[in-house]
Amino acid sequence: MRQMKKRYGFFIQIVLLLGGISFLASPVFSQEKKDMSPLPTEKLTLSRAVMCEAIKDFKPENAAVVFSITIGKVSCFTSFDFVPEQTFIYHKWFHKDKPSTEKRLTLQSPSWASYSSIQLRETDKGPWRVEICDQEGNRLHTLRFSITD
């Protein structure tokens, strides 16, 4: 009887230990996801998405939420830290809730950065948003900004 109790106690301890380890390793407990840092998963991971005035040396310049129409162009920069395989994403541009343009961008494995831009005209003033979607159309992120005087 005593031997049976000992055996069961040992078994319960093993189960609890394994459970604790799996919990600590789970995405709920992970800080990396919050920071959009690469994860050893099969999932496409967006690490950075910003609106900027220009792209210089494959990096966004003057990231902001308000852009003057005088700069003539605005860009949406997206960087992916983990691309499992060659895929593509969409940059869907909306002006005042109405679709304006849609750009299809190819991503290469293992990590990739890509951007799309629009030329600004006088009629483009107002609130904008860019929806970043994967090839299945799932929305990964939304960027909101304004074009002003």
Added chain:
Amino acid sequence: MKMFMSFLASIRWQDIVDILLNSYILFRLYVLFRGTYVFRVLTGIAILWIIQRTAVFFGLILTSWAMQGITAVAALIIIIVFRNEIRSVLQAKNLKAILWGFPTTTTLTPIEIIVESVGALSRRKIGALIVFPAKEDLQDITQSGIPWRGLVSKEMIMSIFWPDNPVHDGAAVIQGDRIIDVGVILPLSYSDELPSQYGTRHRAALGLAETTDALVIAVSEETGKVAVAKNANISALDKNTHLVSILREHMGMKEEKGESLKKEKFTIGIAALVSILFVTAIWFSFSKGLDSMITLEIPVEYTKRNPEMEIVDTSIDAVSLHLAGSGTLIKSIRPEQVQVRLDLEKAVVGENIFSITQDNITLPPGIFLKKVTPPVVEVTLDKTIKKKLPVQVDWVGRLPENFILSDITIDPGTIEVVGGKRILQNISTIYTEKIQLDNIKASGLTTVSLALNPASLKIAPGSKDKIKVNYVAKERSQETQIHKKTDKLTP
């Protein structure tokens, strides 16, 4: 025949009720006031009104104007001049008698006693003046009466007119089986046609008969002859049997009961028929007279709408109704009497087209619809739903050259709004009111309201209607430097 049938089809049940009701009112007026001066004056006014309508028909402007004026004040004249008669008719009867009763003699006057008394007075040559009122009140016409209220008897009558009695010179008023007043002074007649043998007593009898519907018996003191005055006439009587029949007739007690009842029914029937014909003629002159047209702008009311739906748009707010009817009715029409109602019970989400028909329009009696403009209304309905929408700041103006707005935080980031399903399915962002950039020189916090567009959108209960916007403003050069530093650090 076809015209007659179409005419019959145009008559509504309201018209029949209208005619019957007014006919009955006229008939009741006849029953209540017949035999009185009021009835004669009412008849005169009716004749005046017919003359006025005829004058209008023939275009006699001055005559019609004069007749209109007279008939207009006639009602007032009747009330002032005949107030006593009206009062005596209305006071003497209860509501049931006024509405559907027929006048009957309740207390029988003992005619035999009166005739016997008059005969005795005549034989003894005792002067007497006996008044039998009918429907009209004598209070304002007679004077100095002494209330008596004694039962009629031969001895009583004899004693009233006995020469030594202080009240023997006046008249005795008999109503029912009682002597109401004695020593009553009657108004004298100024007639030149009165025979010379008649004295003051006979002149008084005729005077009252000229001004009222009462019957007066006068017994001459000199000759003992009996004379009866009624309806402005006075005549001498030879036999008592004649007096009996006169009194019976005056009091509505005919000798042959069956025959009199038959005659009474015939008179009432004729009166009822004349009332219907007269009112029908008036009704025709009002409602089927010269046709007039009018156009009214009436707002459309929507009823029985599903509470879960809301009206988003309508093609029109009001319709023009082209109405026809007699000139009198058209002139008296008021816009609030006309209603246009559309039943939205079967309406669905989206566009609905309704035809405006006679069933949707309420008109006053006697007014007919000729045309509706426009005949069709488009109503767009939408279902009310709730939707959570992300909030976006609507920046305007120009940020100073050397500044850059690098980041903002919005609290709350989403707002729940209530509105039409068709509207909300096309909206994925709700914007704030415009925020000016011109004065921003550093990071800060501002509170702003939401710009609900379209205005039919509402913020759901429990959601905040003010948005806190925390913005980060940086100098452009500084921003670039920071970015470069970061880039260098990035592996």
